[in-house]
Amino acid sequence: MSGPLLQVRDAACVRGGRRLFAGLGLALAAGEAALVTGPNGTGKSSLVRMIAGLLPVAEGSVTVNARCALLAEQPSLDAELPLAKALGFWAAIDGGDVAAALAAVGLAGLAPVPVRFLSTGQRRRAGIARVLASNAPLWLLDEPANGLDAASVAVLEGLIAAHRAGGGAVLVATHLPVALPGAHEIRLGEGA
Numbered sequence: 001m002s003g004p005l006l007q008v009r010d011a012a013c014v015r016g017g018r019r020l021f022a023g024l025g026l027a028l029a030a031g032e033a034a035l036v037t038g039p040n041g042t043g044k045s046s047l048v049r050m051i052a053g054l055l056p057v058a059e060g061s062v063t064v065n066a067r068c069a070l071l072a073e074q075p076s077l078d079a080e081l082p083l084a085k086a087l088g089f090w091a092a093i094d095g096g097d098v099a100a101a102l103a104a105v106g107l108a109g110l111a112p113v114p115v116r117f118l119s120t121g122q123r124r125r126a127g128i129a130r131v132l133a134s135n136a137p138l139w140l141l142d143e144p145a146n147g148l149d150a151a152s153v154a155v156l157e158g159l160i161a162a163h164r165a166g167g168g169a170v171l172v173a174t175h176l177p178v179a180l181p182g183a184h185e186i187r188l189g190e191g192a
């Protein structure tokens with residue numbers, strides 16, 4: 001495949017009649033990363049959702065040339081199911097390796113535990129495992145470090161680095177430090 005996995009051109013986002021940002025451009029090729037930062041309410045999550053196709057693009061264009069995996073605030077896992085089975089629901093669609101993904105985020109031991117019993121940080125790591133098991137080339141991670149301890153942030157950073165080294169790309173929206181060497185930086189300002 002040639003060309004960027006993600007191309008955002010002159011994009012604007014409007015929510016509740018308010019323009020959050022405009023004129024935003026970004027291209028992510030294989031191996032690249034984007035770091036989206038900015039104060040609360042400036043549109044970081046909105047940008048992620050817009051790229052994921054969950055919010056309309058008010059102006060400009062968003063072109064996604066690869067399958068993408070979204071880590072949103074909720075892990076999108078059935079709270080009643082054991083963790084491995086909840087991830088298995090998605091793996092049945094995406095074809096991913098649940099056991100390997102759980103091991104990668106240090107949750108192998110919790111595979112039989114219902115999702116509702118997971119702690120905040122474990123739940124976030126479960127969401128990261130879902131992204132990992134998706135085999136999607138483009139990762140869209142909204143606040144992936146929320147609730148994670150320092151060791152888990154380091155694991156996250158390692159997983160992102162490995163994903164990029166394997167030809168993937170990632171966009172991370174965060175108010176917490178996440179090391180993304182060589183990332184394109186997008187700083188969203190105050191909302192309009």
Ligand SMILES: Nc1ncnc2c1ncn2[C@@H]1O[C@H](COP(=O)(O)OP(=O)(O)OP(=O)(O)O)[C@@H](O)[C@H]1O
Nearest residue numbers: 015016020039040041042043044045046047175191
């Ligand atoms: N459904 C909605 N209708 C109207 N406005 C909304 C809606 N959802 C979010 N907003 C507004 O859009 C703005 C941007 O929200 P968003 O969640 O993208 O910000 P953020 O930069 O991710 O913030 P935070 O750092 O607090 O997570 C906020 O002012 C928010 O109130």
